[in-house]
Each structure stands twice: as structure tokens, then as C-alpha cells.
Amino acid sequence: MRENISFINGVNLKSKSSWEELYSYFYAALCNYSSKITKDKHASEDIVQNMFIKLWDSRIVFNDLSGLTAYLYKAVYSRSLNFLRDNKKSLPVDQEAVKSESSLEERYIEMALEEEIISQFYKALEEMSPQQREIILMTLRGDKVDDISRKLNISPNSVKTQKKRAYSFLRGKLGSSFMIVKLLLFA
Amino acid sequence: MRWEEIQERAARMVGFLVKKERIGLDGSIEKPGKEELYGLEKFKDSNIIYENLSQREQYDYRRAFLKLNRRNAVRKVLRYSAAAASAAIFIGGILFAGYEYVWSPLVNDTSVADYSNIKPIEKRARLILADGMEVDIKAVGEAVVEQNGKKIVIGAQGVNYEVDSQGSGQSKGSGQSKESGIVTKNIYNSLEIPRGGEYSLTLADGTRVWMNADSKLKYPISFVEDRRVVYLEGEAYFEVAKNASKPFIVSTLSGDITVLGTHFNVKSYSDESAIYTTLVEGSVSFKGSAGKETILSPGEQLAFYPAKGVQELKQVNVNNYVGWKNNLFQFEELSLEDIMKTLARWYDVTVSYENEELKQLVFSGNLDKYNNIESFLKLFEVGAKIEFKVDNRHIHIKSKRKES
Numbered sequence: 001m002r003e004n005i006s007f008i009n010g011v012n013l014k015s016k017s018s019w020e021e022l023y024s025y026f027y028a029a030l031c032n033y034s035s036k037i038t039k040d041k042h043a044s045e046d047i048v049q050n051m052f053i054k055l056w057d058s059r060i061v062f063n064d065l066s067g068l069t070a071y072l073y074k075a076v077y078s079r080s081l082n083f084l085r086d087n088k089k090s091l092p093v094d095q096e097a098v099k100s101e102s103s104l105e106e107r108y109i110e111m112a113l114e115e116e117i118i119s120q121f122y123k124a125l126e127e128m129s130p131q132q133r134e135i136i137l138m139t140l141r142g143d144k145v146d147d148i149s150r151k152l153n154i155s156p157n158s159v160k161t162q163k164k165r166a167y168s169f170l171r172g173k174l175g176s177s178f179m180i181v182k183l184l185l186f187a
Numbered sequence: 188m189r190w191e192e193i194q195e196r197a198a199r200m201v202g203f204l205v206k207k208e209r210i211g212l213d214g215s216i217e218k219p220g221k222e223e224l225y226g227l228e229k230f231k232d233s234n235i236i237y238e239n240l241s242q243r244e245q246y247d248y249r250r251a252f253l254k255l256n257r258r259n260a261v262r263k264v265l266r267y268s269a270a271a272a273s274a275a276i277f278i279g280g281i282l283f284a285g286y287e288y289v290w291s292p293l294v295n296d297t298s299v300a301d302y303s304n305i306k307p308i309e310k311r312a313r314l315i316l317a318d319g320m321e322v323d324i325k326a327v328g329e330a331v332v333e334q335n336g337k338k339i340v341i342g343a344q345g346v347n348y349e350v351d352s353q354g355s356g357q358s359k360g361s362g363q364s365k366e367s368g369i370v371t372k373n374i375y376n377s378l379e380i381p382r383g384g385e386y387s388l389t390l391a392d393g394t395r396v397w398m399n400a401d402s403k404l405k406y407p408i409s410f411v412e413d414r415r416v417v418y419l420e421g422e423a424y425f426e427v428a429k430n431a432s433k434p435f436i437v438s439t440l441s442g443d444i445t446v447l448g449t450h451f452n453v454k455s456y457s458d459e460s461a462i463y464t465t466l467v468e469g470s471v472s473f474k475g476s477a478g479k480e481t482i483l484s485p486g487e488q489l490a491f492y493p494a495k496g497v498q499e500l501k502q503v504n505v506n507n508y509v510g511w512k513n514n515l516f517q518f519e520e521l522s523l524e525d526i527m528k529t530l531a532r533w534y535d536v537t538v539s540y541e542n543e544e545l546k547q548l549v550f551s552g553n554l555d556k557y558n559n560i561e562s563f564l565k566l567f568e569v570g571a572k573i574e575f576k577v578d579n580r581h582i583h584i585k586s587k588r589k590e591s
Contacts, residue, residue, distance in 0.1 A: 027248035
């Protein structure tokens, strides 16, 4: 997501290129998120698009990526619940957390976190070679070096080398663009 | 957890997700906490990332983004056409015709309201940031941009740069802005005003600038050098903040104006034969490309004709030359040609004449510049025997045939 400040500025100023980036990064993730609440693919696309339109017409300004991310997920969350209400669909009830509204919200924040983790992870993967990406994804799926070696038809040693390279690439990548360094210092 | 924590937490966990692998990434002090380990397990034990990514594939962000753009384009057209008397007729057409091309049917129909396409001057501008990003200010509202540690506030009243702190190296807000204060080279932004637009801005030294239509100003976001130099094409009125140790220089294609702190107007359009510097108060010196330097006193106007290398200094009623800044179009014994040059820039129209003599008709007047052009032109028609034929955004001026 380029340089964070420049991207956030662009979103605030309704720059076309920044908004395209905004869509590319968040659109599918938000739709996926919404459809987990509404169980309705088409409705979730409408919900997300309407949310973006409202944002475009508004004068809302974000200070940073955290604020922007929070706004988007929260807006989609409440629009999704409204959709369920308006369409007389059953509202989600959580077995463990029937107690209060806030714990329901808490659960949906966690779901949003899941989506965001995958977005960030995918963003980093997108920038490596297809083979490295493949190896990382297979590893995450639980495949062992031998499995990967067989499936991709390359030697176990080069699987290991590629893995190492991919990881160090990701570390560098995530370090710079996602402020990991800063976060680690304060953790 | 709060919504605001999502982004940073995700960043942390993705970091762990990568580091935790048995690749032998030793020496890392950082270990995920219990809660995070629990969260990460979810991603380890199943192919949840695979699944999620394939679910996302059914959502096409490009299509959605295109839809947003089209919707914005349609709204623009509807806004413009709402002003036209014939709007209602065309709304149906707009819905069918689509987006970008909707303008043309509206435009071609001049039978209902001739003047509908000519809009009075508006506050609008394009801001070009140092990194090349362009911001269409009219579309914005109010926003704060940060560039190289410097705050830029964009609002209805103008573009305002956070004023440089006094004394070098001293940044206000005690250590809040870590980057500021170490800038040693000028970083430039530009403000471009289209025809039909106007805007104002406050520079980092506190100098205020009113920009007229069809003008461009390039300026540093912070004045770090020993001279404050800005580059002007077109017309602007300056109220320069006093700073005796750093002269303020307005550089134009055909000459530079040096000031220490004063109020003055510079008119330097490429389609005019001269550059005009009009001094309201204080003192400025003009040095043309021909080399001669002239010092102006308040109430004086210097016209420099670069082609001939000639300077003309005269006493003027400054209100006639700076009135535009106060939303007035004030003129005394001005030729129709010169009047129409100004109107063409303000209303973004082109002008042609039936014959050369018409250009030399002379007028005096005092008009509100936000009026629609129709009421403007009516005044001229009454006074002189001329009439205006308006076709879309073009005005043709001809002698009135019938005596009345």
C-alpha cells in the first residue's frame, strides 16, 4: 500500500488512484466479511459498495491506516446487521456470548481481524515470485517439504532455499510497510 | 479488542505468522503472546487462508470501482444540468445514454437557455503535491494533508500551509513532528486555477495569495533558503508577510518583482502584451528580462512590454486592478477587448468579434463578479449598439442591426 501517509492523504482527498488501491485492498475482504454476517453474497456487495459511496460523498478524514481500517469494518458490520433487521432475517446469536450486545460486537471485531490478517498476508505474498508464493501457501496448509517437493516437482533442497528466501522477503516486506518494527519496539 | 486495533494487531500477527515457522529463525527476541498463538493456530491448523482467498475471488473489486466512477460522473452531469432550464427533459436521456457523453446532448440544445453552459466564477483549483499527486480541490471539502512533516489544510477558504516555526530547527509541538526542521532544500507544490476558477492560499511564511482564473503558482512548502521565491503565470494578488532578512520574489516569465513586505497585484498572462505590477501599499521593485530595475510607490502601476523591452510607469486607481480579489470587476475606460479577455478567463468562454472596431469600444463600470454572464452582457448591450450571440461556450459580438 505504497507509502501509508500518501495513501491515506489520497483516500481523504478522493484521489482516483488511491481509491482504486482502497478498493483493491479492501473490497473483496469487506464483501467476504459482510457475507459471513448476512449469508447473502449479493447483499454484501451492495452493502460494501453503498458504504464506499457514502464515504466518497462524506468529508470524513482519516489520520492513519488503523483508523481507516476500523471505519471500514465497523461500517460494514453495522450495515450488515441493519440489512438483517430490515429484511427480517434472523439476527446472529452467538452461543457463547448471548449476554450482551458488546460481546456480539467483540466477536465480529475478531472476524474482522481475521480478514485483515489475510489481506495483509496476501498483500505481501502478491509481491513474491509465483513459486515462492505457492510454497508459502502450501506450508501454511500444513504440507511438509517432501510433499511440496513432489507436488511442484523440484528438489527438497530448493524447496528449503525458496522457503528461506520467501520468509526473509516477507520479513523485510512486513517490517517496512506494516510498521512491524515500530510495533515490536513497543510490544 | 476495539475496531481501531484491527490493523495493527493484524500486522503483528502476520509478522508472527511468518517468523514462527520452523525455518530456524533464531535470535528473534519477540515471541507471540498466548492470545496471539491461539489466534495463529487457526491459520496453521487448517487451510483457512486458502479457503478465504478463494472465497474472495468471487468479488470483483475492479467492477465495483468502475461502478463508483460512473456513478460519480453521472452525479456531476446531473448537478450541472440541474441549473439548466431544460434539465427535466434530459434526465431520461442521461439514464440511458450513460456517463461521459451525456454532456453533448445537453450542450447542443441551445434553443432553451443560451447561457446555461456558462457558469459564473467558482472557487476551484488543482493542487499538485511534490510527489506528483494531483488534488482536485473542488471535489474535496475540507482535508488535512501532511507532506514532509508539514501540514496543509485544504478548505473552502483556501489552501493553507502550516506556518514555518520561527528560528531554524525549532519545531512546534515539542518533538511531535520528527521530520520537520531538517528540511534543507526547497520542496515545491503548485496551485493551478483553471479558467472559470479562483482560489486563495496562505504560504508557509504567512504570505497570503489570491489567485485569479487561469493562473498557476509554484512555491516551496517551506521557505528554507535565504530568498523567498515563487513562480507565477497569470494573475495574483499578494499580501507578503514582512521579513526583512528574506526578500520575497515573484518570478514571472518576463521579469521578477522583489519585495520585503507589502500588498500588490501581478498580472502576467501569456496572451497579453504586457506584465502589470500594481502596488497597493509598501514598496516593490520590478526587474524585467531587459535588465532595467524600477521601484514602485503605492498607487503606481508598472507595465512592462517584454517584446519591445519598454517599461511604462503611471498612477492608477488601484481598485480597478485589485478589485477582482474582493469579488468586484471594476474598470475605467477599458476597451471591450480587454474587458472580454477578463470575462473569458472568469467564465471560461471564447470570444470573437464581427469586426475590429468593436474591440476598441470603451467602457467603465463596477460589477459583481459572481453574477451570471447574461446579466453582465445585458449591461453592455444597453449602453452600446452591440449584441452578443452565445453558442455553447462561445460568444460572438456584433453590431446591432436595428436601431432602437
